[in-house]
Amino acid sequence: MNSNRQAVIVAGVRTPFAKRQTAFKYFTPLDLGKLVCAELLERADLEPKTVDQVVFGQVIPSLQAPNVAREIVLGLGMPPGIPAYTVSKACITSYQTTVNVLEAIQEGAIECGIAGGTESASDVPMMASKPLQDALHDAASAKTLVQRLAPFRNLSPSDLLPRPPAIAEPSTGETMGEAGERMAKENGISREAQDEFAHRSHQRAAHAWREGKFSDEVMAVHIPPDFTETLVEDNLLRPESDLATYAKLKPVFDKKYGTVTAGNSSPLTDGASALLLMNEAKAKALGMPILGKVRSYAFAALDPFDQLLLGPAYATPIALERAGMTLADMDLIDMHEAFAATVLSTIQAFESATFAREKLNRSEPIGKVDWDKLNVNGGSIAMGHPFAATGAREIAQTLGELKRRGGGVALCTACAAGGMGAAMVLEVTS
Numbered sequence: 001m002n003s004n005r006q007a008v009i010v011a012g013v014r015t016p017f018a019k020r021q022t023a024f025k026y027f028t029p030l031d032l033g034k035l036v037c038a039e040l041l042e043r044a045d046l047e048p049k050t051v052d053q054v055v056f057g058q059v060i061p062s063l064q065a066p067n068v069a070r071e072i073v074l075g076l077g078m079p080p081g082i083p084a085y086t087v088s089k090a091c092i093t094s095y096q097t098t099v100n101v102l103e104a105i106q107e108g109a110i111e112c113g114i115a116g117g118t119e120s121a122s123d124v125p126m127m128a129s130k131p132l133q134d135a136l137h138d139a140a141s142a143k144t145l146v147q148r149l150a151p152f153r154n155l156s157p158s159d160l161l162p163r164p165p166a167i168a169e170p171s172t173g174e175t176m177g178e179a180g181e182r183m184a185k186e187n188g189i190s191r192e193a194q195d196e197f198a199h200r201s202h203q204r205a206a207h208a209w210r211e212g213k214f215s216d217e218v219m220a221v222h223i224p225p226d227f228t229e230t231l232v233e234d235n236l237l238r239p240e241s242d243l244a245t246y247a248k249l250k251p252v253f254d255k256k257y258g259t260v261t262a263g264n265s266s267p268l269t270d271g272a273s274a275l276l277l278m279n280e281a282k283a284k285a286l287g288m289p290i291l292g293k294v295r296s297y298a299f300a301a302l303d304p305f306d307q308l309l310l311g312p313a314y315a316t317p318i319a320l321e322r323a324g325m326t327l328a329d330m331d332l333i334d335m336h337e338a339f340a341a342t343v344l345s346t347i348q349a350f351e352s353a354t355f356a357r358e359k360l361n362r363s364e365p366i367g368k369v370d371w372d373k374l375n376v377n378g379g380s381i382a383m384g385h386p387f388a389a390t391g392a393r394e395i396a397q398t399l400g401e402l403k404r405r406g407g408g409v410a411l412c413t414a415c416a417a418g419g420m421g422a423a424m425v426l427e428v429t430s
């Protein structure tokens with residue numbers, strides 16, 4: 001491809017990821033998005049005017065800043081002429097923001113763009129009940145104090161309670177945790193296997209942190225309200241837990257017969273991540289380091305009444321085919337860990353001839369997963385999962401690991417609400 005149209009990733013950074021209601025509880029998603037984009041520009045030593053577009057994502061919408069991407073541009077004092085828009089595609093949001101910037105570069109519409117995602121599980125808009133909403137509307141248009149108070153007279157105490165948004169499918173009513181639980185049961189994924197996988201995720205992430213592998217990718221963040229303390233690492237890691245501790249945790253989503261626990265689920269998390277993309281010619285002209293490129297990508301979706309979080313098993317074969325490669329060609333596989341049960345179910349589907357035949361209309365399974373290549377530095381169970389930020393986290397982390405290994409190709413993949421999945425084949429040349 002012409003180097004004026006070939007998109008390359010030149011920088012990637014994320015905040016540490018924090019358990020909800022801890023270090024980042026006073027930050028809005030916009031605050032986190034601004035922090036990460038400011039750091040990205042500083043690390044790349046890039047004048048903001050070089051950026052032609054910002055595409056950012058957020059899954060739980062903010063009522064104060066629904067187009068968080070544009071507010072990041074304005075809030076950082078970047079040139080106001082930079083257009084920016086916000087994407088919401090559940091847990092694959094920042095796969096989509098990355099692809100949007102990449103496609104704009106490949107189209108020749110832009111030369112340089114920022115992609116990423118920001119999320120706060122601590123700053124979730126609380127909704128009012130419909131009777132309370134109606135009363136507030138009526139009161140707002142009333143002329144006298146008596147008329148203003150009248151609409152509230154018939155409200156019951158339960159009408160006054162805030163309604164937090166559920167992490168549930170609007171189409172089926174099922175929560176993500178219930179879907180993970182259903183997949184564990186349908187695929188025969190044992191509690192022990194889930195706990196072992198979660199333990200592995202924590203061990204690997206803790207090891208990667210100890211080895212300093214994330215120091216290039218993760219920024220330090222001063223913690224409000226007094227900013228005297230700084231978060232430099234994800235605060236969700238539990239390397240000290242042994243399997244006996246996992247075994248004691250109670251199932252959360254099916255309390256009687258379930259196997260999905262707080263230990264083998266990704267936790268509710270605050271954080272943000274961002275990538276800087278350019279066309280190759282511009283990156284070279286500016287002397288930017290080229291971290292890698294996206295060789296192919298695919299999005300796919302299935303019926304939410306089916307195995308909701310199995311999207312990677314539908315998206316991956318398409319991305320591999322578009323890359324002209326097989327699963328065996330991958331040097332690394334990074335799979336988003338919504339729940340241990342969803343990763344183990346997806347691996348089962350990758351390796352199943354029946355799944356390939358019945359669901360993908362393929363004669364061969366997607367391929368056998370080499371466990372030595374899978375989530376080598378841990379994943380969302382240990383690091384956390386700020387929904388919109390996870391994709392860019394996976395991409396930057398995988399590019400970093402490929403670089404440390406002297407180059408290669410890797411599959412990044414994630415499931416998402418709505419029955420969707422994303423897959424991307426990344427390439428790093430030595």
Ligand SMILES: CC(=O)SCCNC(=O)CCNC(=O)[C@H](O)C(C)(C)COP(=O)(O)OP(=O)(O)OC[C@H]1O[C@@H](n2cnc3c(N)ncnc32)[C@H](O)[C@@H]1OP(=O)(O)O
Pocket residue numbers: 091167176177202238241245246249252261262263264265266267268309337338339385415416417
């Ligand atoms: C496409 C997708 O990604 S879909 C997925 C989207 N994400 C989700 O749906 C979020 C799923 N996760 C959740 O909803 C929540 O994390 C839950 C409900 C599972 C757990 O929430 P909480 O109860 O707040 O978790 P919390 O961190 O307090 O853990 C509960 C208990 O388990 C313990 N625990 C959790 N993890 C571990 C661990 N690894 N080792 C040992 N103990 C642990 C905690 O110490 C705590 O114990 P305590 O009650 O004695 O204090």
